[in-house]
Amino acid sequence: MGKRHAINFHTLTHRAMVVAVTSPDQDECKWATENLEGVRVYLDYEEMLAKEDLQAVVIASATAVHAVQTLSAIEKGYHVLCEKPLSQDVAVAHSVVDAYKRSLRIHPKQKVMCGFSRRFDASYREAYEKVAQGDYGRPVVFRSQTADLHDSSGFFVNYAKTSGGIFVDCSIHDIDLMLWFLGEKSKIKSLQAIGVTAVHPGLEAIKDRDNAIATVEFYGGRIANLYCSRMMAAGQEDTTEIICQRGSVRVNMEGRKSHVDVHDSLGARRELPQHSFDRFREAFVTEAREFTSCCLDNTPLPVKLESSVRALAIGQALQRSLVSGDKVMFDELDAKL
Template identity: 60%
Template sequence: MSEKLQVAVAGIGRMGMRHARHFATLTPRAELIAAELDAAKKEFVNVRTYKDYEQMLAQEKTLQAVVVASATTVHAEQAIKAIERGLHVLCEKPISTSPEISQSVVDAYNTSIKKFPNQKVICGFSRRFDASYRDAHRRMANGDIGTPSVFRSQTCDKLDPSGFFVAYAEFSGGIFVDCSIHDIDLALWFFGENSKVKSVTAIGITAVQPDLRKHNDRDNALGIIEFYGGKIAQLYCSRMMAAGQEDCTEIFGTNGKVAINTQPQLNLVNLYEPTGIRREIPSDYYGRFREAFITEANEFTASCLDNTPPPLRLDSAVRAVTIGCALQESLITGKKIEFDESGKRVEASKL
């Protein structure tokens, strides 16, 4: 058996191809041995490709780890199949657009780990691997800003006038589950992963793509989250940022604030022109977080090979989906949604 982690990638779409590259060439301790779809064939000559996910699992006898980067709708199913075989799994976010299905993956893992005690399963919240977010978290954890109390985060995608997002919305789970899931995960990371939600409220509009309403989605939405214990969070997600990808986060503490990417930039260049000073920003999420994805691949690999704790908790991903779904529901119904301290919904009639 090789010293390198033997990895397969499922779903060679845009993100799958990126994961494949990271594991094939930028993760020294991993080896990409198989991939679910043909798209990989041209680029990775030594990688075996499959049209069927289960077939791949069955035939790749040395396989140790699977990266699930297929459509969100099959994340959970594919993850569970790999989990049941004792494979390590890195599942793209979100695990599912349903809290219950997300939980079923955690349940499968909890069962499987009894049999495969060294098994690692994580959901790829890439921002957790970003150097700036980590620096900010370290400072916060170090007490540099006092008690973190207010959280603001936004995920603004570049305007894509092609209509892509309308078709995409049919299965994405909605803008809060698809985009804000990262911000929600960060809120849990900065406030503490055991933070309990008291209420969520959301509002939204379709400023550029009214057809999103067909799928109960919006192109711009605002949400607020109340946590038990005196912490609050503010979210903004959008599909219409003109300048590019603009993802920024601020954590306000009782003694200071830490801000991440509130002055976005593509690189260190400023152009002085007759119209002023201009800088560009990344055009998409990958442009902003490429390094984080590579770190994710390397740390996941190290955790599998060295049997060290995984870099993030799987159950936290279920909480993020649960909050995202509640925000999405509030966005559509116009109702505030409340929870008791055990995490159960409080019925409106009892309010």
């Protein structure tokens, strides 16, 4: 992701200039030296902050250092685009939000945002507008899935150890979309999740699953259904349905990698994107450009930091329910999520 962001800002974001990059990994630094012309490369993030005079920082490091790196940049008054999640620890994430709020008093134009790429995807935006114009009535049922291609390399189980679990790692995007489509202020009434380990038995030991289903109930007559999977055979399949009272809007129900179909002895066939990056490549570029414009022109952030922290908290609550089996009920007045 760091490389992708670097390329997107360096070559595809006309108003941005990448002046320095950092990674504790020697190979990544070598890659940067070779691929990012005219860009200074640091092994240490703090050293970069100390030596460079920057305007904004894009953080795509290990999740474990997201918060601390974001805090350092906030302190310097820099704009920050941090990959999701801000932290695996909701309390820490909240502390970043608080630090940002305090910093805003000194740097009122400072922008700190978590990178939720789907908010920048043209199709999701079109869907949002179609729902928002109101012809179909209010959204009632939100269904969304993030289903990744099965990784048979064995890499995945190791990765999962620090991923925060399938609801934090996969469904966080669907949760973010859920809050966007059903209303950032919607209050959760109940949530619950179930799951299985069907192809990665090693997940059981680390209290994770490779397929899971959640239901989320909101006060005000809205319900949501999330599905996440690490087991897809054909490719990455992310789909979203917003079912309103008099119509529904659906995103990517018939995923395809390209405009190509093949008809051969097996039938009529299309290929699917293999990775979410294939599906959301343009969204990442749009994110880079809009974040840049937002910083330069002091326009409102496309996604509020509080919303991203709330998405994380919901993801973690679902992950706990997945493991415990409990359905958790919430009081309307005492909104803990």
